[in-house]
Amino acid sequence: MAEAEVYPYIPNSVPEVKQKMLDTIGIESVEDIYKEIPDHLRFKRRLDTPGPIRSEYALRRHCEELLDDGADCRRYIGFLGGGIYDHFCPSVVTTIMERDEFLTSYVGDAYADHGKWQAQFEYASCMAELLEMDMVNTPTYDWGMASATAIRMAGRIAGRDHALYAGNISPDRLSCMKNYAWSAVPTFTEVAIDEKSGLVDLADLKAKLDDTVAVFYFETPSFLGGIETQCAEIVKAVHDAGAQVAVGVDPMSLGVLEAPGVYGADIAVGDIQGLGVPMQCGGGAGGFVATQDEPKYTGEVPSLLFGLTPTIVEGEYGFGEVFFERTSYASREKAKDFLGTMAQLHGIGAGVYLSLMGPQGMVEIGEGIMQRSAYLAGQLDALPGVSAPKLSAPFFKEFVVDFGGTGKTVAEINKALLEKKIFGGKDLSTMCPDLGQSALYCVTEVHTKSDLDCLVAALKEIL
Amino acid sequence: MGIVKVRKNYHQARWDEPMIMEMSTPGVRGIIPPEPEAEIVDAVGDVAGKLPASVRRKTPPALPEVDQKRVLSHFLHLSQETLGSNLNPDLSQGTCTMKYNPRVNEDLVMDPRFAYVHPWQDDETMQGILHMYWTFEQILKEVSGMDRFTLQPGGGAHAVFTAASIIRAYWRDRGELEQRNEVVTTMFSHPCDAASPHTAGFKIVTLMPKEDGYPDLDALKAVVGPHTAAVHITNPEDTGIYNPLIDKFVEVVHDAGGICFNDQANGNVLLGIARTRDAGFDLCHFNVHKTFSSPHGGSGPGTGAMGCRDEFSKYLPYPTVEKDEKTGKYYLDYDRPESVGKIKAFLGSAGVVFRAYAWCVMMGPDGLRETAEMSALNNNYLMSMVEKIKGISHPYAEGHRRLEECRWSWEQLTQETGVGTDDILRRVGDFGMQHYWSSHHPWVVPEPMTLEPCETFSIEDLEEYAQVLEIVAREAYEDPETVKNAPHKCSAHKRAAEEELDDPAKWATTWKAYQRKHGKK
Numbered sequence: 001m002a003e004a005e006v007y008p009y010i011p012n013s014v015p016e017v018k019q020k021m022l023d024t025i026g027i028e029s030v031e032d033i034y035k036e037i038p039d040h041l042r043f044k045r046r047l048d049t050p051g052p053i054r055s056e057y058a059l060r061r062h063c064e065e066l067l068d069d070g071a072d073c074r075r076y077i078g079f080l081g082g083g084i085y086d087h088f089c090p091s092v093v094t095t096i097m098e099r100d101e102f103l104t105s106y107v108g109d110a111y112a113d114h115g116k117w118q119a120q121f122e123y124a125s126c127m128a129e130l131l132e133m134d135m136v137n138t139p140t141y142d143w144g145m146a147s148a149t150a151i152r153m154a155g156r157i158a159g160r161d162h163a164l165y166a167g168n169i170s171p172d173r174l175s176c177m178k179n180y181a182w183s184a185v186p187t188f189t190e191v192a193i194d195e196k197s198g199l200v201d202l203a204d205l206k207a208k209l210d211d212t213v214a215v216f217y218f219e220t221p222s223f224l225g226g227i228e229t230q231c232a233e234i235v236k237a238v239h240d241a242g243a244q245v246a247v248g249v250d251p252m253s254l255g256v257l258e259a260p261g262v263y264g265a266d267i268a269v270g271d272i273q274g275l276g277v278p279m280q281c282g283g284g285a286g287g288f289v290a291t292q293d294e295p296k297y298t299g300e301v302p303s304l305l306f307g308l309t310p311t312i313v314e315g316e317y318g319f320g321e322v323f324f325e326r327t328s329y330a331s332r333e334k335a336k337d338f339l340g341t342m343a344q345l346h347g348i349g350a351g352v353y354l355s356l357m358g359p360q361g362m363v364e365i366g367e368g369i370m371q372r373s374a375y376l377a378g379q380l381d382a383l384p385g386v387s388a389p390k391l392s393a394p395f396f397k398e399f400v401v402d403f404g405g406t407g408k409t410v411a412e413i414n415k416a417l418l419e420k421k422i423f424g425g426k427d428l429s430t431m432c433p434d435l436g437q438s439a440l441y442c443v444t445e446v447h448t449k450s451d452l453d454c455l456v457a458a459l460k461e462i463l
Numbered sequence: 464m465g466i467v468k469v470r471k472n473y474h475q476a477r478w479d480e481p482m483i484m485e486m487s488t489p490g491v492r493g494i495i496p497p498e499p500e501a502e503i504v505d506a507v508g509d510v511a512g513k514l515p516a517s518v519r520r521k522t523p524p525a526l527p528e529v530d531q532k533r534v535l536s537h538f539l540h541l542s543q544e545t546l547g548s549n550l551n552p553d554l555s556q557g558t559c560t561m562k563y564n565p566r567v568n569e570d571l572v573m574d575p576r577f578a579y580v581h582p583w584q585d586d587e588t589m590q591g592i593l594h595m596y597w598t599f600e601q602i603l604k605e606v607s608g609m610d611r612f613t614l615q616p617g618g619g620a621h622a623v624f625t626a627a628s629i630i631r632a633y634w635r636d637r638g639e640l641e642q643r644n645e646v647v648t649t650m651f652s653h654p655c656d657a658a659s660p661h662t663a664g665f666k667i668v669t670l671m672p673k674e675d676g677y678p679d680l681d682a683l684k685a686v687v688g689p690h691t692a693a694v695h696i697t698n699p700e701d702t703g704i705y706n707p708l709i710d711k712f713v714e715v716v717h718d719a720g721g722i723c724f725n726d727q728a729n730g731n732v733l734l735g736i737a738r739t740r741d742a743g744f745d746l747c748h749f750n751v752h753k754t755f756s757s758p759h760g761g762s763g764p765g766t767g768a769m770g771c772r773d774e775f776s777k778y779l780p781y782p783t784v785e786k787d788e789k790t791g792k793y794y795l796d797y798d799r800p801e802s803v804g805k806i807k808a809f810l811g812s813a814g815v816v817f818r819a820y821a822w823c824v825m826m827g828p829d830g831l832r833e834t835a836e837m838s839a840l841n842n843n844y845l846m847s848m849v850e851k852i853k854g855i856s857h858p859y860a861e862g863h864r865r866l867e868e869c870r871w872s873w874e875q876l877t878q879e880t881g882v883g884t885d886d887i888l889r890r891v892g893d894f895g896m897q898h899y900w901s902s903h904h905p906w907v908v909p910e911p912m913t914l915e916p917c918e919t920f921s922i923e924d925l926e927e928y929a930q931v932l933e934i935v936a937r938e939a940y941e942d943p944e945t946v947k948n949a950p951h952k953c954s955a956h957k958r959a960a961e962e963e964l965d966d967p968a969k970w971a972t973t974w975k976a977y978q979r980k981h982g983k984k
Binding site for chain 2: 005007009010011012013017018020021022024025026027030032033034035036037038040041042043046047048049050051052053054056059060062063064065066067068069070071072073074075076078080082083084086088089090092094095096098099100101102103104105106107108109110111112113114115116118119120121122124125126127128129130132134135136137138139141142143144145152172173175176178179180182183220227228229231232254255256257258259262271278279280281282283284285286293294295298299304305306307308309310311312313316317318319320321322323324325328329330331332333335337338339340341342343344345346348351352354355356357358359360361362363364365366367368370371372374375378394414418423426445446448449452
């Protein structure tokens, strides 16, 4: 036994309690239980790990000091996006997400956990309205996993093993997709992007579509920010080739941008972090996968699906697992991919967010973001040697800024901005070398005119 | 000792809550988004209005239109209809390690200095967070004996998939992937130990336990060979039985040229007690949201910390967190050409890692060991009470002790009363306790129940739980209909049409689909 320290998180660490338990079990010490482990496999020394920090106050001080050794998008002005976004998180959303009832629940059935099931169902229902698709999964890890899932689903649906993807999608998501899909869809081919607009080169897409292609995956807005204006043409070309259309969308844009269900996408994916979930250094991510609720699609989803169902009491809403046999919890390796602990809490938060925002809120926030980002692009474009947006397509909240004419690298510029407490846009010079010394800037509703002007003034000084 | 109170008069909140969509009135608003300043609007005009008609949304999304107070009330009601583990003696969810999720950690992760950090910020501005990542990795290395960890996977199954991706890359590099295409697992390992490697492209061979419940070494010897890529195995298995021949299993696989992965979802009982590396394993994972105290979030966000020997570390997902020993500064290393790539966006679930770090430094080395020891002691104490209940048994491993959990069987009770484990678990909810978890499928143990009373639970909790099981078992003999029709005091009643959930014409995962299939309300 370790020495007789009493731990607030371990009630039975009190020596007298421990002794009573040992006596009841009829053993001398806990070693009589650990005899099950052969001696040569036992760890014989004391662990060498930090702590203990015994008091909660001291722990707080310690962690707060660590947090002080850094910066964030409240103390600084941030223009980083690329998959995690600094959107406003309403108090009602964080209040609900932090309720111990939801926060510390897990996989209880829909009786004692009825409320969690309903909250998840309502989240899915709100997303369904936003996407105009009536099957939405319980959240997966993130957008990358959601798009990877879409590729595997499409492979099974089409009975083919080749994916086409637009050259303007996130390189990190592409990496995730290739690794995840490999056993079902091993071949990935890039579809060219029009250099000027930054949008899908439709002719190249058509040339690459053939009867091996299971799916074409594109994003709108794309990783580089451009809004795809050829969705209908893309959908027609892909469907004509007998393939599936999977599209990555930003839910925050869907008050102003057309819903994927309307232009005929088969599978829509994306991230729900922007819907009221704090960034948490990337930990706020949560992926959605949506389709129309047809058996050929719903039957291929690997996630848990929470369905509305009657109870023995007339008129009472109950919930249960839809088509549970699909999942690996039921069918192990015979299931559709695998299932595990993913990101349900963020689904609850996103459901609260959409319930608060309503249709008008989503329209207004989308319009306002576009106005702010257009304003900033205009201001930046007026700076000597700077071109913004570099690409001609309409954009939502992100756009590429080309600093090539300034004689300075993005790295140099961002370092100087950092000194002025500004996180400049993501340096694309390594990630997308074709774009030269460009950066991906992101503007959301959190930015005031003063924030935007502050950036412009700083750049004026730096460049 | 405090009072042991069986909550006979318990009743969960039952708000009979409508759907949020049904609460909608056109024009009502819940929140106003921040408006752009007039100067911005004047400068750029109606930007969205200038979009090509083909991309502009024509009909606003039919989201609920509800005022803020009613949205709050609605979701507060739903929360009250949810029995989080911090609210009850949730030793119910065996294999899930439902330990206390300290409130202080919630305050920490909601701190704006963490909540509003973007993962692409300059490393220099994330030194505190990177310190936590790096330090937590060192802690995991110490408790497992492994050389490196990634904290990127979003859960246990994801970590198992990551391991399978790394094993695949390893064999591909050696030109042996086509030949080494099988992963061996056991039936009492988590289903993801079969499903995740299968998703990665491996054929799965599943070993059944021996009659005494222990994993079958002879069966393993019979299936491993030149096709074996790896074994994915849990220990202790979900039965709570520790496989004392675990190092022999590893040896057999290694002799056949295969790789050994240890799923340590059940690792809480081994902290400071035994290390997976010492049994010879090459890779392993821990469920950070189980063993290291981060809340389960209703099923995520979580973290599956995946560790490996040096030989495999070049395949870890990018970026890794590194420390420059000269400057003491931390940095992210993206330059990892042999990496399997991205597994999860950015750095994974940073909030989960933060909480785990805080928990570990609070516990310290002796606290980690106390955690393990108390989880073993609690389990055996609970077992000493539960095994006396009529109709229950714990099959297998006669004369041996379970470590941190036990898979029980209500087979005898079911035969004698017609009441099954699915009935009993619903009824348990009527006493203010989470419905216990039976088992993954297929049920090898008949009418199973899996309980894991980890270190969090007090002696009073354990006695209360045992008494409730005893009461429900007695009801099964004396008044079986009460149990079969349970729950009676939970937020919702028994489902009336389970078959509809498997019927495409009836199932509905959204209100939109429900209205389409069942008629608009």
